[in-house]
Amino acid sequence: xxxxxxxxxxxxxxxxxxxxxxxxxxxxxxxxxxxxxxxxxxxxxxxxxxxxxxxxxxxxxxxxxxxxxxxxxxxxxxxxxxxxxxxxxxxxxxxxxxxxxxxxxxxxxxxxxxxxxxxxxxxxxxxxxxxxxxxxxxxxxxxxxxxxxxxxxxxxxxxxxxxxxxxxxxxxxxxxxxxxxxxxxxxxxxxxxxxxxxxxxxxxxxxxxxxxxxxxxxxxxxxxxxxxxxxxxxxxxxxxxxxxxxxxxxxxxxxxxxxxxxxxxxxxxxxxxxxxxxxxxxxxxxxxxxxxxxxxxxxxxxxxxxxxxxxxxxxxxxxxxxxxxxxxxxxxxxxxxxxxxxxxxxxxxxxxxxxxxxxxxxxxx
Numbered sequence: 012x013x014x015x016x017x018x019x020x021x022x023x024x025x026x027x028x029x030x031x032x033x034x035x036x037x038x039x040x041x042x043x044x045x046x047x048x049x050x051x052x053x054x055x056x057x058x059x060x061x062x063x064x065x066x067x068x069x070x071x072x073x074x075x076x077x078x079x080x081x082x083x084x085x086x087x088x089x090x091x092x093x094x095x096x097x098x099x100x101x102x103x104x105x106x107x108x109x110x111x112x113x114x115x116x117x118x119x120x121x122x123x124x125x126x127x128x129x130x131x132x133x134x135x136x137x138x139x140x141x142x143x144x145x146x147x148x149x150x151x152x153x154x155x156x157x158x159x160x161x162x163x164x165x166x167x168x169x170x171x172x173x174x175x176x177x178x179x180x181x182x183x184x185x186x187x188x189x190x191x192x193x194x195x196x197x198x199x200x201x202x203x204x205x206x207x208x209x210x211x212x213x214x215x216x217x218x219x220x221x222x223x224x225x226x227x228x229x230x231x232x233x234x235x236x237x238x239x240x241x242x243x244x245x246x247x248x249x250x251x252x253x254x255x256x257x258x259x260x261x262x263x264x265x266x267x268x269x270x271x272x273x274x275x276x277x278x279x280x281x282x283x284x285x286x287x288x289x290x291x292x293x294x295x296x297x298x299x300x301x302x303x304x305x306x307x308x309x310x311x312x313x314x315x316x317x318x319x320x321x322x323x324x325x326x327x328x329x330x331x332x333x334x335x336x337x338x339x340x341x342x343x344x345x346x347x348x349x350x351x352x353x354x355x356x357x358x359x360x361x362x363x364x365x366x367x368x369x370x371x372x373x374x375x376x
Contacts, residue, residue, distance in 0.1 A: 059073070254278055
């Protein structure tokens with residue numbers, strides 16, 4: 012058991028850290044010798060522009076180590092010796108040197124006579140052409156900029172009077188391109204415990220997955236459909252299907268922030284081991300929030316409540332997730348997840364409330 016656990020640990024570190032080291036090496040090459048210039052409050056700053064977005068540019072200064080973020084409104088002049096690849100609007104792409112900025116318009120081109128002016132507020136992302144051509148991760152992030160993918164892996168091994176071996180896996184794929192938003196989420200957790208007498212017991216075998224589809228209809232309103240399924244064998248849930256449809260209101264959204272409230276109706280079809288099947292029609296109330304700090308730290312929250320329409324006291328589903336993601340080395344981060352599950356379970360020895368837990372795992376994004 013111990014040798015097997017060590018093999019799992021080696022595989023996890025290889026999956027997570029080797030690609031990160033490769034990407035770091037690619038980023039170091041992307042700077043080159045030619046420096047870019049940004050003038051702020053009469054001072055000309057020399058360095059390498061690493062990134063452009065709708066708010067400003069990220070400059071790696073030539074005077075020391077570290078990057079600074081400079082808002083467009085503070086930039087008096089800007090120019091680059093290197094060509095950049097800049098994405099703007101829904102599908103716009105332009106390549107060339109950065110030649111200047113005036114009245115919220117960034118001038119891009121190899122020469123001024125053929126330069127293109129784009130609104131800074133419309134810029135989605137921009138990076139040096141050399142980095143785009145040499146880094147596979149940069150190409151993936153820009154060419155598939157409407158997509159976002161996360162892979163989470165967690166493993167824990169305890170060797171005591173009762174040996175514990177636990178493995179968790181998660182995958183999330185999201186696409187946002189107006190007027191649609193699609194999210195696919197899959198999580199699986201498995202844990203076995205082995206006593207000193209050699210008896211093995213499965214204490215965790217659970218799977219949760221859902222597919223979310225949203226369509227913008229007017230202003231900040233959207234329609235949604237959310238089929239979902241799960242199993243949790245230690246809690247006797249052989250399967251549970253709980254699709255929902257409805258309408259939602261999006262209070263705020265951009266690439267770093269999200270706050271929305273969906274509500275509607277759903278249907279629950281659940282089958283318990285030794286207790287048979289149970290079905291009911293339910294209401295649906297959800298909440299989704301996301302906030303990314305300038306440091307890259309991200310917090311997110313998801314809530315789902317489905318009370319039965321006939322007997323909400325006995326028939327209900329409640330799911331709550333709170334995630335705290337701390338970046339380590341791009342694209343690897345550390346994820347802390349707090350979850351709470353409450354539903355109607357027919358076995359009184361198991362109870363309705365699944366105890367709260369904190370999970371620590373690596374995540375690639």
